[in-house]
Amino acid sequence: EIVLTQSPGTLSLSPGERATLSCRASQSVSSSILAWFQQKPGQAPRLLIYGASYRVSGIPDRFSGSGSGTDFTLTISRLEPEDLAVYYCQHYGSSWTFGQGTKVEIK
Amino acid sequence: EVQLVESGGGLVKPGGSLRLSCGAFGLAFSNVWVSWVRQAPGKGLEWVGRIKSKTEGGTTDYAAPVRGRFTISRDDSKNTLHLQMNSLNTEDAAVYYCTSGGGTADYWGQGTLVTVSS
Numbered sequence: 552e553i554v555l556t557q558s559p560g561t562l563s564l565s566p567g568e569r570a571t572l573s574c575r576a577s578q579s580v581s582s583s584i585l586a587w588f589q590q591k592p593g594q595a596p597r598l599l600i601y602g603a604s605y606r607v608s609g610i611p612d613r614f615s616g617s618g619s620g621t622d623f624t625l626t627i628s629r630l631e632p633e634d635l636a637v638y639y640c641q642h643y644g645s646s647w648t649f650g651q652g653t654k655v656e657i658k
Numbered sequence: 659e660v661q662l663v664e665s666g667g668g669l670v671k672p673g674g675s676l677r678l679s680c681g682a683f684g685l686a687f688s689n690v691w692v693s694w695v696r697q698a699p700g701k702g703l704e705w706v707g708r709i710k711s712k713t714e715g716g717t718t719d720y721a722a723p724v725r726g727r728f729t730i731s732r733d734d735s736k737n738t739l740h741l742q743m744n745s746l747n748t749e750d751a752a753v754y755y756c757t758s759g760g761g762t763a764d765y766w767g768q769g770t771l772v773t774v775s776s
Contacts (some may be wrong), residue, residue, distance in 0.1 A: 565669055565708055586762045588703075594696075596703065597764040607764075643762040646719060647693065647705035 553642050555579055557650035565658045570627040572653045574640030579620045586641045587616055587625045589634075590652075596639065600625065632657050660765045662756045667770030678770055679758030680739040685765070688712065693763065695743050696752035696772075698748040706730075706754070709739070710735050711723040723749070746774050 554577040564570055574585075575588055577609040585590035599606050600616035603623055613628040635657050640650040680692070693708035706739050707720035709730045729742040739756055751772040751774045757763035 577692075584761065588763070590703075590771055596763070597766070598759070598762065598764055601762055637702075641703075641762060646721065647695075647762075649703040649705065652702045 552646070553580060553648050555577070555640050555642060555650035557640060557653045559653060562652075562655060562658040563658055565577045565593050566628050566630050566632055570630055570634070570655055572625040572627075572638055572640075572655075574618075574625070574650050575640065576616070576621045576623070579594075580642050582583040582619045582623070584643045585616075585618070585623055586643060587614075588641060589636045590639065590640045591633075591636045596619055598637075626654070630655070630657060660758075660766035662758065662765055664754065664756050664767045664770040666705055667754065667772045669775065670746055671776050672747055673743045673776055675742070676746065676772060676775075678741040678743070678754055678756075678772070680767060682737045682739065682756075685758065687732075687737040687758075689762075692730075692732065692739045692756065692758045694730065694739075695755045695757055695763065695766075697751075697755070697769075698749075698752040701752075705753075706741070711735045725759045738750075743772070745771075748774050749757065 556575045558573045585603040587600040592597040604616045637652045637654045640649045663681045663711040694706035707719045727745045747764045753769040755768040756768045
């Protein structure tokens with residue numbers, strides 16, 4: 552079973568700063584089945600990125616995904632106050648696995 | 659607009675059973691795979707299981723912690739997904755989300771809360 556480890560656990564940044572979130576897989580995974588979700592407080596998760604780097608329609612272009620093999624990254628180029636959320640990576644193979652999440656706090 | 663609406667959550671005693679439902683609107687339900695994902699209070703996301711479309715066999719897959727206790731079924735005539743949960747324990751307490759999509763969870767419901775307590 553693939554294990555996804557996200558770091559850091561919490562990221563505290565000011566508006567306008569760049570946020571870099573990491574997701575490391577316990578073994579090499581196909582980038583075509585790696586996704587990122589955003590979960591704001593009190594809300595259901597929302598799909599941001601699929602296939603490691605493809606942004607869902609309607610998601611602001613400040614969100615981008617990259618990576619391959621065992622190392623994947625979600626970047627928020629310029630943080631906005633509304634980006635306060637927990638972000639999860641996911642491997643969606645024959646079964647689904649989620650990382651434990653990175654909480655993004657806005658200073 | 660796609661909408662997924664869960665129902666059936668509530669309080670159940672350890673060892674008890676509960677049946678959750680998910681109504682789907684605005685999508686070709688019979689053609690999609692649908693999954694359940696849960697989230698214990700203050701914790702992360704955990705996949706529960708999925709059911710494929712009938713045209714792809716309608717088969718189910720489950721996460722290890724629920725295999726043999728939970729059963730996912732679908733009624734395409736009513737655009738509805740079900741999750742039958744038996745032998746519930748305190749570790750099953752969570753918000754249960756219904757999800758659907760082309761490969762991953764493109765769409766999510768708002769979730770239904772299951773509480774397991776004596």
